[in-house]
Amino acid sequence: MKRAEVLLAGLGGQGVQLAGDILAQSCTLEGRNVSVLPSYGAEARGTLIRSEVVISDAEIIYPGVLDPDLFVAFSQEAYDHFLPTLPQGTTVIYDPAAVTPAADKPLQANHRPIPAIETATEMGNPKAANMVMLGALIAFSELISRQALKDVLAKGGKARRERNIRALDRGFELASQAMQD
16 A cells, blocks of 8 residues: 545544544554544534544655545535545545535545444444444455454443444445445
8 A cells, every 4th residue: 555545524523533543543553654633623522623544554754634535524514625625536435314415526426325323323322423434434445454443442441342343343334235236
């Protein structure tokens, strides 16, 4: 892998920063160079936030995302804000319960819907939608192994760890099914 750039964005309180941190820690476990840059408004909760993750086998000269390979939109606000800045070919992962895709954009073919909120709610843990999206991100990109993510999640308390790993696995399954359709 030369360099992969991932942009995760949503509203404060959706677990965007946590997902970016877990992705970065997982990359480190697999021996990759990684940079993670969080950005959020002063109010944090409810405002537009993002997490930029750069992954590389080589030294990372510039730590920020310039041309994302993958964009995970957790909210309509994030989708509307960042979509115009994305290069052609960026894979856009979004939750259809939170985002209505732009029908007139050329990136439409690269859009990947994942029902993260619905899935996490059905699993009894609505706050785990970020873990569902993280599992989907890994399935679509193959940036790192699912095991590396599980190893990072294993550091939490037992009940939380098990819920998050189930949500991660479910997101991976949803993305794998979407790729087969």
